[in-house]
Amino acid sequence: MKKNRIRLFKPALSNKEIFEIKKVFSKSWVGYGPKVKSFEKMWSKFFKVKHAVGVNSCTAALHTALAVNKFKKGKKVLVPAISFSASAAVVIYCGLTPVFVDINKDDLNMNFEDLKRKFSKDCVAIIPVHFGGHPCHMEKIIPWAKKKRLTVIEDCAETCGGIYKGKKLGTWGDYGCFSFEEKKIMTTGDGGMIVTNDEKKIKNLRSFSFHGWDKDPLLRHKKSLSKSSGKINHWDYDIKELGFKYNMNDLMASIGISQFKQINWLNNSRSNLIKLYMTQLRNCKNIKFTFPYELRNASYWMLSIRCKKRDQLIKYLRKHGIASSVHLKPLPLLTVYKKYKSKIPNALKTWKELVSLPLFPELKKTEVKYITNIVKKFDQNFKNFKK
Ligand SMILES: Cc1ncc(COP(=O)(O)O)c(C=O)c1O
Known part of the structure; x- marks a missing residue:
């Protein structure tokens, strides 16, 4: 490719x-x-x-x-x-x-x-x-x-x-x-x-x-x-x-x-791509899906995975020309919201593992396969990526 x-x-x-x-x-x-x-x-x-x-x-x-x-x-x-x-x-x-x-x-x-x-x-x-x-x-x-x-x-x-x-x-x-x-x-x-x-x-x-x-x-x-x-x-x-x-x-x-x-097509094409991501990544040991995706009648916007070496994965994806991001930092960590601090242990733990992968209606299946192959390579060599 x-x-x-x-x-x-x-x-x-x-x-x-x-x-x-x-x-x-x-x-x-x-x-x-x-x-x-x-x-x-x-x-x-x-x-x-x-x-x-x-x-x-x-x-x-x-x-x-x-x-x-x-x-x-x-x-x-x-x-x-x-x-x-x-x-x-x-x-x-x-x-x-x-x-x-x-x-x-x-x-x-x-x-x-x-x-x-x-x-x-x-x-x-x-x-x-x-x-x-x-x-x-x-x-x-x-x-x-x-x-x-x-x-x-x-x-x-x-x-x-x-x-x-x-x-x-x-x-x-x-x-x-x-x-x-x-x-x-x-x-x-x-x-x-x-x-x-x-x-x-x-x-x-x-x-x-x-x-x-x-x-x-x-x-x-x-x-x-x-x-x-x-x-x-x-x-x-x-x-x-x-x-x-x-x-x-x-x-x-x-x-x-x-x-x-075109709302049905916009939703269905994303759902179909999520299904493909899930099939491709099903055997990964160190990659989990952020949501228990329920694809019937769904309107998902984001393809989100969790990985304990989040920053290393993001770097690896970037090296291979794949954009990714983190959605999102817990709000009480942002300066203007610090004063509203609250006990949020799940949020503070989870966000450190979040990675969003490409998802949009015109994303090609071949592109999802390319992305997931890179993620799989990362997963297979997981222990070699230093934190
Ligand atoms: C959960 C959530 N709420 C509100 C907004 C704000 O939307 P808008 O950019 O249309 O103001 C966003 C946008 O990213 C969002 O993700």
Whole structure:
């Protein structure tokens, strides 16, 4: 095989996206507009929820979902010890305190027993993260959270369309927040979506994502051209509460519409590649899979393995032109989160062994075979690699 350089992630983009982009270009309307509305409609239909709100990142989605609940400053939010920093940052944006919950030994998700231990009467919400696309134990978390009157914000940044115990991820909690950042299951460059059935908060969710306006800017525009304006000035609006500039635009939505039409293929191709990785690496003595991958109805984003000589393996992969990474460092190890220190023994042990390998829909089977042969060579010569 010729000299490889294999990326870790790569969005699957083609003429299908160009076709949708051309449509918005031809209308000269790339900002917030009808495409965002169509994209949101596709989402609420697919997820069978009352509302979907397009935003410009999952960070914005999480922040918005938490902020509209207006929790008293200083209250606490339960967050997994291993996640992307945004899952905890939004808690601090809202003047709340993150409480880090340890992870399970056999995946990277919140440990239910530790969740119960870390709960205190100051806790107001919980952000379960389906890390790498592996579902959290929602069948335990939801009834418990309900009993404790906690708002549940599912961080679905790393999954899209996965079904767990017959229910779509993102619809178990009060809000489901998704990411369309370039490396994710599907992309709009950057972008995000909130799905919810919360009728009481929907007005505020939309308003918060557009500066706090009490009018939908698209409706305002439409009224500016309608023949009967009535007594109300179409241009008028008020801001009763401060919001953010978090809205999605039509350019993003046009890419999203095309990507979303391909969601089954995006998920299935990743699942098939994971299956191949698992077959190829099944006899390795020193390599274990991070998750007990369940590939039926799955939406996995990450191919993650564990290896006691993690840094040596990463170096070896790099030497052979294979990109890899570590997802992720426990949050309490990062400088800004140190003051929220918490007992998280599983997270502190596990993360030192994590290695992510290339996974994206257009990764070729021959490339997976090349990667796994290199990993197998490392495994066979394990004792010769010095720590
Ligand atoms: C678990 C998790 N939450 C939140 C985010 C933030 O997503 P975005 O980049 O769309 O803001 C990410 C992105 O990597 C993530 O992995």
